[in-house]
Amino acid sequence: MTCNEIKELTVPYLELDLEPSRVRDVTTHLNGCAGCRAEMEAVRQVLVRVKGMAVPDPGDQFWREFPHRVRHEMARLQSTATTLAGPSRYQRFWGGVVTAKRTLALAASLLLVVSAWLLRGQFDEATAPAPSVSQPGQPVKMAASQPRRADRGQDSEFATVDLPAVVDADWHDYWEVDPDAALMEMAGHVDRQTMDRLLADI
Structure with missing residues (x-):
């Protein structure tokens, strides 16, 4: 395994979220690469500290106000979404142009195929x-x-x-x-x- 592959597998390796064959590959690489070993240890220490931290309880006031905040934010987003829901005149115009170009390209391709099919016997x-x-x-x-x-x-x-x-x-x-x-x-x-x-x- 390369050092870049080890960097991508660092967290899954430390959280024991890898298949046994991958664990063996990572362990083998770590035994031979001091740089990856040092980086793995640094990430392990960060994970231990993060997991050791207690999540503070936000308190009763937060839980009482939380549903009201969610409803208020959702109403604000819905009102913004309804004003922006429809495409603008600019978008409608260019969407029509793109559709017309595709239609013309398809028609030209079909014309070439049919012409080639009709003319194939002319030379034979x-x-x-x-x-x-x-x-x-x-x-x-x-x-x-x-x-x-x-x-x-x-x-x-x-x-x-x-x-x-x-x-x-x-x-x-x-x-x-x-x-x-x-x-x-x-x-x-x-x-x-x-x-x-x-x-x-x-």
């Missing part, structure tokens, strides 16, 4: 151009792909590298030209569960 269902098979050693052709699902009906077109299928080409040659397109094409041949497992840590 994007159509990719069918790869054309090139022979290794031939230059890589550039072709315009179909617009993604979100872009259909617009005039934008995306130029991509026309890459061969996984089984038909040496991917090393195409990796040098456009590694991102090569990765996307290779990923297109992997099932969704495998992709989810691969990208789970990203």
Whole structure:
């Protein structure tokens, strides 16, 4: 045990209000620590003196006036409490502002969640151009792909590298030209569960 722990257990130790295992721990510490032993003795002497003091009897007059004083003090506190019971205009205004902020934050969070849920299929269902098979050693052709699902009906077109299928080409040659397109094409041949497992840590 540390000296700070002993300081917190001093009074319960002296009043025999500890479990036997804790008493053993405190006693072991006190046997090895002179500072804690001296402090424990000082606290023990104070407790002995306090317990040895007799509480004086306040007398009959105190006991006769005591109920009246209690009633008078309670009436005074109740009158003060009734004037302060209701919230002020200031408190009502700021309470409303805080409630409005919380409501707006909750609404914004729900909007984000619903939007993400609705848009999750947009990117999964994007159509990719069918790869054309090139022979290794031939230059890589550039072709315009179909617009993604979100872009259909617009005039934008995306130029991509026309890459061969996984089984038909040496991917090393195409990796040098456009590694991102090569990765996307290779990923297109992997099932969704495998992709989810691969990208789970990203």
